[in-house]
Structure formats: C-alpha cells, structure tokens
Amino acid sequence: MTELKSSIDFTKIDKILSDYGYEKTNLITVLQKVQEVYKFLPEDAITYIGDKIEGLSPATVLGVATFYAQFSLEPKGKYEIKVCDGTACHVRGSLPVLEAIKEKLPMENGKMTTKDGLFSVETVSCLGACGLAPVVVINEKVYPQMTPEAITLIIDTLMKEEGR
C-alpha cells in the first residue's frame, strides 16, 4: 500500500468508521466521534471519511461538517468560550460582552482561536439559562449575568493561571 503522508492517524478513524458500519446514515455520529478525538475536524480526516463511506465524497462530508455549527474545522483553544446570543442574552447585553472578549483576545481576521491556541471564542444560540442572562460558558463552567468588566476579569484570571 502507498505510504500515507498525513499527520492524521487513520487507524483511529477506521475504528470509529467500523464501529458505525461505514454507513452513510451514521455520518454525523462519525463526525462527532472524530471531533472528540481531535477537538476539531482535520481536513485529512474529512477526505478519508468521504473516501471510505460509500455514497459520500470528501466535498459532501465537508458540506455536512460546515452546515452544522457543532463541527469545527479549526483547532479549538484550551479554553472554549461560548457566548450565548439567544434572545434573552442578546437583549440583556451579550454583544458588549463579546466585544470585550474580542478586545481582550485579538484574533486574526476570520479565525476563532487565539494564536497561542489558548482561547477560542464563539457565539451560540440559547443555552436554556435565560434567567441568568447574559450567560458565558467557558469549557463546562457557566458564568451568569456577565458584563464586559466581569468577563475581562475572568479572562485575566485564566491567563494568570496559564502564566501569561
């Protein structure tokens, strides 16, 4: 067999694919499992899955991966910041909170992760915690009733912990 030059370990993906029977209908689950391994969906993994599942192509798998907000094509940071921008959070001022984060963590145009790979930022739709609006979730921890000042303080603390 041709030697593969990818940085991706295809045996891990093969395991996931065989767990789900190489079935077209299981594509989303397969992508979720692969994302659990890598924290994002590497392009080579998408190509591999598109080649291996009958009836799919790399372009189609990429289409599915970009259709759903749950999938990410770029590596996420150590701290995944999710700013809720559902209706309640929005009217209670989620956007100023987001702006404060962006100011604190400058990112290249179009990117969602800082250069050092420490933080990634995204907005999400309703988290179901409207009573606590506006809400920010960092990794699994929920921060209620955020203000620009409060979120800046939280990020400062996290940075200090990381020695920055």
Add this chain to the structure above:
Amino acid sequence: MTDSDKKTLFINDIEVEFDKEKTILEVAKKAGIEIPTFCYRPDLTQFGACRMCVVEIEKRGIQASCTMPPEAGLRVYTNTKKVRKIRKTILELLLARHDRECTMCSKSGSCELQKYSQEYGVTNISFEKIKEEDLLPIDTSSYSIQRDMNKCILCGACVRACHEFQGLGVLDFYNRGYKAKVQTMANKNMFDVDCVNCGQCASVCPTGALTVKSNIDCVYDFLGDREIKTAIQFAPSVRVALGEMFGLKAGENSVKKMYAAARKLGFDLVFDTNFSADLTIMEEANEFVQRVVKNENLPIFTSCCPAWVRYMELKHPDMLNHLSTAKSPQEMLSSTIKEFVPKFYEGVTKENLKVVSVMPCSAKKYEAKREELNGQTDVVLTTVEFAKMIQAEGIDFKNLKEEEANSPFGGYSGGATIFGASGGVAEAAVRTAYNMITGKDLENLDIVPLRGVDAASRSKEAVLDIQGKKVKIRVVSTLIEAEKAVREVKEGKADFQMLEVMACPGGCINGAGQPISCKDSKIKEERMEGLYKEDKSLPIRNSHDNPEIKKLYKEFLETPGSKLAHHLLHTTYSDKRKGSYLDLK
C-alpha cells in the same frame, strides 16, 4: 381505462388530463405551458430550491410546481399577477449576488437567468453590484470545465448531476445560509480533485457558473495562418445535434452541411471521426476476439469515453488490464491523419498539419492533453463552439449546399455512426467480432436490446450466440452504473464478456459539448433516433466492410493488432489517483 378513471385538473382554466406525471410542472408541460425553472431537471431528483416555478393554486395558495404532486380537480394558475411579482423578486434577489457582466460571460445567449430576467422585465435591481474586490477567483485549472462561482445561484443541479449520474460528488454545498457556496473539497482546483471532466455539471448549470472551456481562439489562430494546413474531424453524435443551434429539429442529420460549413470556415481537409470509429471497431473487436480465445483480461471494457477511462485510472487502477488498449476514435483519427495525410495530400507535412476535432464532449479536451497521446489532436471544439464559429462567420447553415468529406479518412459505415448513442459501440463491435470469428455477418444487424437512452436504459444487456458459444454484453451509461458493473467484475460475479461504458446518461448524444438538452429528456431520444436512422439508411453498415478501412489495412496496417497498428492506434493507462486520501501530502 374507462372515462371515470381519468384524472384531470385545471391549468389556467383549461382542463388537463394527467396520469403518470409526478408534478404540476410536468402536467403543465403536457398542456403546452412551460413554467420557468432553474433547479428542475427532469433527469435529476426534484430539489425545489430556486422557487422560480411557483404557481397559484386555488385554496392552496402559492406552491412550487416542481415538487407539488397533481391532484384531481386542482385549479392551477401559472401566470397571475402575484406569481409574476414573486418570480420577478426571486430574479432580483438572485441577481443581487450575481456577477452581472453578461457581455463577457460565455453563457450569454443560452443563460436561463438572463433569459428569464428579460422575460420578466427585470430592468432595475435595487441591490448594489458585487464589488470587484469581493469577486471570487475563477477556476480555470481544468482542461474541460471552467468554474466561476460569482455566477452560481445555488440551484444544486451540478451537485445532483455529479452525485446521481457519476457517483463522484466532486461538487457539493459548503456552509449554509448567506455563506453557502457550491465548491469542490476544500475549494481545490478542479484539476486537483477526482473530476473525470464529463462536464455534466456544466450541461445542467442554468448560468455561467460552470461552463465548458472554450478553445475557439486557438482554432482561429490556425485558420488565419497561411503556413498551417488545417484538418477537421466530427464525432458521430455532432451531426444529429449541431442543427439545433440553427433551428433544425433535434436528431435531424446535418452531416453534409456540417462538412460544407467547415470548408466555408477555411478548413483545408474535412474528415470524419466516423471513419476512425470504424477503425476503432476493427482494433477493439480484434482485441476482444483475442482475449476470448486466450481467455484473459475479460470482460473487456471499451475505451472510447475519456471520462470513463479517467474514472478507471482514478478509482480502479488495479483493473486497468480490462480496458481495451485501443485509442478512442478521436485519437485514432488524429494519429492516422498525422501519419498518412502527408502521403496522400500535396503540400501537407507532419509539421504544418494541425488537427481540430469537433466533439460532443468536454472530456475530449482533457483526453487531447493526455501525455500518452502525444498531442496528436491539436484542439478540441465542442458542438456548441463549432456552431458559434459558424454563427460568427455569418454562414446560413440551414441553406448550405451539401458537400462530401475528403477521402480517404472520411467514409464510414452505419456501425460507426451509432457510436454516438449508448450501446452503439458494443453493437458495432459485435457485428464485426461475429464476422471475425465466423466469417459471416450477423443475420440481423440490429441488436435492439442494446439500444435506448432513457433513464431506464442506463444498464442493458444482450446475449449472442456465436458458433454455439454464448457471449453476453453489458452496456451502461453514467459512471454510477459503471461502478456497479466494475464491482461485479471485482467480486467475480460478472457473467458478461464485454462492457461498454459511456459516462454521460444516454451516451455522447447527451454530452456536455452538445446544445442544451437538460430541460427535456426527449431531446436525447430524438438525437438517438437520428443516428439509428442513418445506420439503417447507409449502404454499408459493418465497420469491416468500409472500403477505406480495408484499403488502409491492405496498404499500410496489414491486420488489426499488427505492430504498426499497435504503435499508431493503441495506448496505455496508469494509476492517476487524485483527491483521495492516498494523495494527501
């Protein structure tokens, strides 16, 4: 069926009967009313994306006619004030995100977006044009297809064509909502993905987003150069489609006007790919017979279709031994012309001779660039490009005086002409193989089970009795059907000895280089009938009876499969995997 079983509905207050029609749109068409559409293509699944086909239905409101099934008693109105207003708004919204430089678009004149915009009187678009700096780059990497996503209206016809005809899925939707685009994997160039160049994506595209690349300029350069001698050749299926561009009916054979037009355009020598289709049959039938005798590399796969050959090289490089080594008719004729024309025609040398071919096909443009073939074909034009040259020259095609092709290399048999329809190559090959084995001709030359170009005929078979030996032939069109056949071979389940594959549904008559035929499934049937009609009417119907072919073998090539024949008329294949995980760097 009794009268009471009849189901009817009303279209614009006219009672219309319906039976097997699946949608209101089809019923309307039957009643002679063409509803505008972008995404509806009868040979693809219904999609309901563009909403241009909306109609007003009493008590049901506004509905998309391409997805709405007919019901008895419905009262449908196809052109009310409300419907017109909606369609006009749809057009304006589509145009808002569209590069509107129509005069510089190769689709201008045959673009559906342009056509409907005129018909619906879109004279003012309240949205700003896309800024120059926001335009996406145009992908010209492929030899066959140009991709300009600034013209895409997201109708998804190309996506469906690539999936449903070829099973390849080279193109698909990316992202969603406002950011949605149609693109290749990671937006790579078409050249760098596993595209087979069949061009079906371009042939179903309603706008100029996907078009077959044009090489007209190069041909004008040759014609304008006095030092250069130009030879032209025409593929079988061109003769029954070219006329459509000049108001002739689909399937009407305009071969002799076509020759005349070529001479008027300034081509020095007019040949016919049909001649080399006969030559292909001699070589391929001989190869088939040899393989049957030796019982090796069976089933034999035909090799006329460059998209299919590329598919094999991309997807099944371990099975290339099944492909016939015979070059395609285009390449056989180019090689033959370059080799022998200087011997027959004064003032022509190998160096000053340029060969232009007119093909129904976008993949032939790629084939001409294959390294193995050494650039024998200098330029490939599509049927549509050739028609455009005739139009630009101001030639009154319909009233042209008929002319003959040059001889040798212009005469052909009926077996050659049917190459243009799916099943034709196999039929012609069987006629000749039968003769090679038995020394006699088939009693009935028509092998009817191998004919047909509708959706149900994409895979067909015939069994022949040759001296007590049963020979089974499988004919497929579309690569999704080809894949099924290849798998049977791989799994050792195949019971056929010959496999003919054409990548386009129905064969070359429905190729991407032909005038638009994606809106009406009947067009390809009419073109097919045109070819079988010519086959029936020709005095010579077997390739091995073509006197020019006999002469070529007698004087130069000796026998099919001889050393010289192999050198001139056969080629090689290799693993060309691309865009697969095996190709990752």
